Amino acid sequence: MEMKISFPGGVAVQAEYKGFTVLSDQPESNGGRNQAPSPFDLFLASIGQCAGFFALRFCQQRQIATDGLHLTLKTERDPERKRLEKIAITIHLPDGFPDKYRQAIIKATDQCAVKRAILDPPAFEVVTE
Incomplete structure (x- = not known):
């Protein structure tokens, strides 16, 4: 099993696995845009x-x-x-x-x-x- 982790901008982090993309972000208080969990x-x-x-x-x-x-x-x-x-x-x-x-x-x-x-x-x- 292998998962690719990349950085689409800001402090967001993206995981790609089995054809799915899972995005995470941080709250604004942590420097993020709060666009994802x-x-x-x-x-x-x-x-x-x-x-x-x-x-x-x-x-x-x-x-x-x-x-x-x-x-x-x-x-x-x-x-x-x-x-x-x-x-x-x-x-x-x-x-x-x-x-x-x-x-x-x-x-x-x-x-x-x-x-x-x-x-x-x-x-x-x-x-x-």
Whole structure:
């Protein structure tokens, strides 16, 4: 897997991968134009979207209606250490969701590959060419 990272102007950063282009920018307070989410915002969105995919597929595979199904992701930061302290995901179940599946949908959502990559992080290597 290879992804190309380039710089289209200002402090924006662009990633090209599998025919898709993902743009990030910084808020004006960081020298950006606030024209796209920051890289950290995209990171958080990837966690929420990944968890959401597993919740959605859980319902679809059991023919459970998904109208009203959604997730919210809330974060807590440690202001002293300036780092992410906690990520809380709430699965908002659709009306009529079977009680017998409440724990199972949580377990399914926990299969998110992005979350697993954080819990068991890869090695990082940075080189120059």
